[in-house]
Amino acid sequence: MLFMVIEHFDQARVKDVYARFQHSGRMAPAGVRYVESWVSADLGRCFQIMECDDVALLQEWVLQWNDLVRFEIVPVSTSKAAAAAITRTD
Incomplete structure (x- = not known):
């Protein structure tokens, strides 16, 4: 499955996020x-x-970052896959 993960950063901690990533x-x-x-x-x-x-x-991964980042996780599909599902006939 694909997920859109939106990470929300506290502006005062952005440098900390990038330092940890580095x-x-x-x-x-x-x-x-x-x-x-x-x-x-x-x-x-x-x-x-x-x-x-x-x-x-994904939840395990979020726990590695939840002291610096607030996460929003949304299951998604590609537009192509969604169109195929909608136009499929049984």
């Missing part, structure tokens, strides 16, 4: 695959696409 990497457990990410212009949010078959692994 030192420790993403810290995602095996089974959680990073796809791509984008950062808002004000550095207040990071939008990531992650792939994972077990949401518990």
